Amino acid sequence: MLTPELNCSFLGMNLTNPLVLASGILGTSPSLMERMALSGAAAITSKSCGPEARAGHPNPVTVAWDCGVLNAIGLTNPGARAEVPLLRETKQRLAALGVPLFASIFAPRLEDYGEVARIIAEAEPDLIEVNISCPNVASEFGTPFSASAESAAAVTRTVRKAVNLPISIKLAPNVPEISLIAQAVVEEGADAITAINTMPAMLIDATAAKPVLSNRTGGLSGPALKPIALRCVYEIAQAVSVPIIGTGGLSSGIDAAEMLMAGATLVGIGSVVINDGPSVFSRICTELATFMKDNGYAQLGDVRGKALT
Amino acid sequence: MNPVGLFSAFRVQQKRTENAYTCSLVLNDSLPDALPGQFVMAWLPGIDERPFSLSDNDPVRITVADVGSFSHALNQLQPGDYLWLRGPLGRGFISRGRSHLLLGGGYGAAPLSFLAKSLCAQGNQVGVCLGARSRADLLLVEEFSSLGCQVWLATEDGSAGKQGLLTALLPEAQNALKPETVYACGPIGMLTTMAAWARTAGLPAQLSFEGVMRCGVGLCGSCELPETTCQQLGLAPGFLVCHDGPVGEISPNHFS
Numbered sequence: 001m002l003t004p005e006l007n008c009s010f011l012g013m014n015l016t017n018p019l020v021l022a023s024g025i026l027g028t029s030p031s032l033m034e035r036m037a038l039s040g041a042a043a044i045t046s047k048s049c050g051p052e053a054r055a056g057h058p059n060p061v062t063v064a065w066d067c068g069v070l071n072a073i074g075l076t077n078p079g080a081r082a083e084v085p086l087l088r089e090t091k092q093r094l095a096a097l098g099v100p101l102f103a104s105i106f107a108p109r110l111e112d113y114g115e116v117a118r119i120i121a122e123a124e125p126d127l128i129e130v131n132i133s134c135p136n137v138a139s140e141f142g143t144p145f146s147a148s149a150e151s152a153a154a155v156t157r158t159v160r161k162a163v164n165l166p167i168s169i170k171l172a173p174n175v176p177e178i179s180l181i182a183q184a185v186v187e188e189g190a191d192a193i194t195a196i197n198t199m200p201a202m203l204i205d206a207t208a209a210k211p212v213l214s215n216r217t218g219g220l221s222g223p224a225l226k227p228i229a230l231r232c233v234y235e236i237a238q239a240v241s242v243p244i245i246g247t248g249g250l251s252s253g254i255d256a257a258e259m260l261m262a263g264a265t266l267v268g269i270g271s272v273v274i275n276d277g278p279s280v281f282s283r284i285c286t287e288l289a290t291f292m293k294d295n296g297y298a299q300l301g302d303v304r305g306k307a308l309t
Numbered sequence: 310m311n312p313v314g315l316f317s318a319f320r321v322q323q324k325r326t327e328n329a330y331t332c333s334l335v336l337n338d339s340l341p342d343a344l345p346g347q348f349v350m351a352w353l354p355g356i357d358e359r360p361f362s363l364s365d366n367d368p369v370r371i372t373v374a375d376v377g378s379f380s381h382a383l384n385q386l387q388p389g390d391y392l393w394l395r396g397p398l399g400r401g402f403i404s405r406g407r408s409h410l411l412l413g414g415g416y417g418a419a420p421l422s423f424l425a426k427s428l429c430a431q432g433n434q435v436g437v438c439l440g441a442r443s444r445a446d447l448l449l450v451e452e453f454s455s456l457g458c459q460v461w462l463a464t465e466d467g468s469a470g471k472q473g474l475l476t477a478l479l480p481e482a483q484n485a486l487k488p489e490t491v492y493a494c495g496p497i498g499m500l501t502t503m504a505a506w507a508r509t510a511g512l513p514a515q516l517s518f519e520g521v522m523r524c525g526v527g528l529c530g531s532c533e534l535p536e537t538t539c540q541q542l543g544l545a546p547g548f549l550v551c552h553d554g555p556v557g558e559i560s561p562n563h564f565s
């Protein structure tokens with residue numbers, strides 16, 4: 001059999017493989033995003049950016065243990081105005097490599113989402129990913145907009161009105177029925193769905209008798225998240241027909257295949273960067289191609305949704 | 310996922326005063342497989358968490374200059390107190406050749422003492438140049454001497470060794486030692502001067518960089534070296550101090 005094809009199309013964009021760098025993983029500067037693209041990421045998501053500059057939470061902000069990563073970075077970003085030239089520069093460098101740029105945004109209040117989206121749109125990213133699901137700022141911002149279909153729909157409506165670019169809404173796993181939220185945002189004009197963000201969690205150090213993160217709670221990612229992410233994407237894929245960027249706990253080509261089988265069009269790669277560094281993308285691509293070859297899949301379309309039927 | 314990613318609790322076994330504002334904390338255990346040049350994230354619950362190089366690993370020792378609130382809190386620890394570490398993190402120094410020149414500015418001497426100890430134990434020839442503002446600011450001079458290293462000193466006020474910048478010692482040390490590799494840790498200006506000199510001398514250089522550490526494991530992007538620094542030194546852009554470093558290797562023909 002010939003070498004399987006990893007190229008795919010997503011909202012009219014042609015990607016060389018289905019791997020997307022997830023938001024918040026090294027998406028902080030043009031040089032780092034270019035480095036990740038050169039390492040084999042077929043699309044790059046920038047770190048979430050909000051209306052104002054934020055330093056983020058004090059250390060410790062990240063720990064890793066056997067089954068994954070716990071982080072509460074606290075949405076560190078330079079603010080939308082300062083982000084625009086960084087994203088412009090990034091877009092230029094990525095365009096030279098044929099790699100699309102997905103710009104992630106967040107806002108503390110519903111009414112700010114439109115404004116942040118309008119400002120970020122000036123950098124002409126290929127897509128705006130709307131982060132409504134960061135679990136690490138609830139003490140400042142209140143319950144995330146991802147918590148109910150109504151609030152998720154309201155954010156989608158606001159961003160949809162503000163920009164003409166494609167938008168993907170990033171959902172949280174900790175809701176009773178994620179498919180209802182997916183339907184609500186698609187009805188308001190979401191072009192895609194990114195699922196999932198991290199799961200709220202805590203680690204306590206017994207000798208210190210204290211939570212390990214300064215924010216006390218954080219977002220769980222990495223291998224422990226994979227079964228939750230697969231279940232969420234599987235349910236979303238049955239409820240809506242827009243493409244899904246399936247993200248959460250993927251560390252190998254076989255993990256990526258499983259996420260595609262759950263119905264994802266693209267797969268997000270995040271915490272596993274901790275083990276391999278940027279070279280993780282070429283490893284996962286090679287493993288995915290080997291898996292497809294060994295199991296008689298000629299192209300990604302044959303793998304996608306395979307577990308749904 | 311990452312065996313070094315969580316904190317382990319250590320106790321301070323011994324505290325050694327190095328100068329008026331620097332102490333070494335000797336802990337009660339070593340870190341498996343730690344290499345010279347690697348660092349730990351040291352945590353005091355409720356206070357903060359910051360990066361420190363290992364200045365020894367048999368058992369773990371960190372050498373801390375009191376420059377602000379967290380390093381001050383570390384300087385207040387007493388034998389018996391807990392200190393939490395995650396690590397060893399990052400990439401350390403790699404021994405190349407048999408004759409080595411080490412250059413330490415300020416608390417940059419800390420990781421070099423661990424490196425010198427391991428190089429000397431393998432029977433290598435080791436020379437060390439140390440620099441500070443004045444005699445009272447120098448660190449670990451006796452330790453390097455007692456390891457058997459040849460030591461050169463420079464102080465800005467001339468109170469010990471040669472008067473002037475540390476990098477002024479390089480020609481003399483090179484003549485005496487004929488090093489095959491140079492290693493440096495200190496302020497960024499010192500590192501770039503050193504790299505320029507190493508290129509002229511045709512020597513490979515290993516430089517230990519600093520960055521603002523948050524995740525410490527290559528996820529958040531906070532510790533990235535400025536692109537201009539990377540360009541100047543011939544490092545690939547997007548160099549992450551916690552993941553690609555702290556030690557970056559500069560080959561003599563790559564520096565521009």
Ligand SMILES: Cc1cc2nc3c(=O)[nH]c(=O)nc-3n(C[C@H](O)[C@H](O)[C@H](O)COP(=O)(O)OP(=O)(O)OC[C@H]3O[C@@H](n4cnc5c(N)ncnc54)[C@H](O)[C@@H]3O)c2cc1C
Nearest residue numbers: 359360361362372373374377378379380419519520521522
């Ligand atoms: C890889 C590495 C190894 C280091 N090894 C040593 C060592 O062996 N001995 C030693 O005395 N110091 C070492 N440092 C420096 C040490 O981490 C800082 O001095 C310490 O963070 C200061 O904290 P503070 O609260 O006392 O001071 P602050 O008042 O917070 O700041 C003083 C200076 O510390 C630096 N700093 C602030 N936040 C951070 C951060 N999150 N990460 C890194 N630097 C920061 C800034 O340059 C600042 O100007 C090392 C730093 C790095 C990156």
Ligand SMILES: Cc1cc2nc3c(=O)[nH]c(=O)nc-3n(C[C@H](O)[C@H](O)[C@H](O)COP(=O)(O)O)c2cc1C
Nearest residue numbers: 022023024048071131196197221222248249270271
């Ligand atoms: C250190 C870190 C920072 C993150 N920052 C963001 C962020 O700014 N915006 C966002 O939408 N998701 C953020 N995430 C979530 C990831 O994009 C991803 O959804 C999640 O980590 C699950 O994927 P993974 O298991 O492959 O890491 C972050 C995750 C980590 C580990």
Ligand code: FES
Nearest residue numbers: 523525530532551
């Ligand atoms: S400190 Fe987070 S990438 Fe280096």
